[in-house]
Amino acid sequence: MEPIKVGVISCSGEDCLGGTISRLAARKILERIRYGESVTICLPLFIAGGEEERGFAEAYPTITVDGCGKYCAKRATEKLSGKVTDVVQVADIIGKETAERTALSSRNLTPEHREMADKVAEEIRIKFDRIVEGNFKK
Ligand code: SF4
Incomplete structure (x- = not known):
């Protein structure tokens, strides 16, 4: 049986730390933790009307990763596209005040920021595995 792929979609938050952490954590899932089992889309292209992207959440169970409560x-x-399967909100994990701090470029990330990204990635992984174990399919 073909393994279930889960879509992980990060917000593109460029102006606050929560957005930076959400992108880092989503990348960790896609490139390392659940490499080959996860897929994503480029959110700006999706919003701009990319044809393939529009069917995305209809084709895959999805987890969105947002930097803040917006x-x-x-x-x-x-x-x-379609209803998402689960959500991760970074500010719930690292705290609202921290999430609202100024965004950082990857060059300026400290071990503390990487730890935050690890925590968020772990939350995504838990939700991811729950979806896969529940054999959730669209
Ligand atoms: S969810 Fe928050 S951090 Fe992400 S893009 Fe929207 S306003 Fe920015």
């Missing part, structure tokens, strides 16, 4: 990734996905 839930841009979740809202865009549900508006343009």
Whole structure:
């Protein structure tokens, strides 16, 4: 049986730390922790109307990863494609005040930031495995 692939969609938050951490954590899942089992889309292209992207949340169970309570990734996905399966909100994990700090470039990340990204990635992994174990399919 073909393994279930799960879509992980990060917000593109460029102006706050929560957005930086959400992108880092999603990349960790895609490139290392669940490499080959996860897929993603480029959120700006999705919003701009990429044809393939529009069917994404209809084709895959999805987890959106948002930097803050504005839930841009979740809202865009549900508006343009389909209902998401689960959500991770970075500010719930690292704290609202921390998430609202100024964004950093990857050059300026400290071990503390990497630890935050690890924590968020772990939350995504837990939700990811729950979806796979539940044999959730679209
Ligand atoms: S969810 Fe928050 S951090 Fe992410 S893009 Fe929206 S406003 Fe920015």
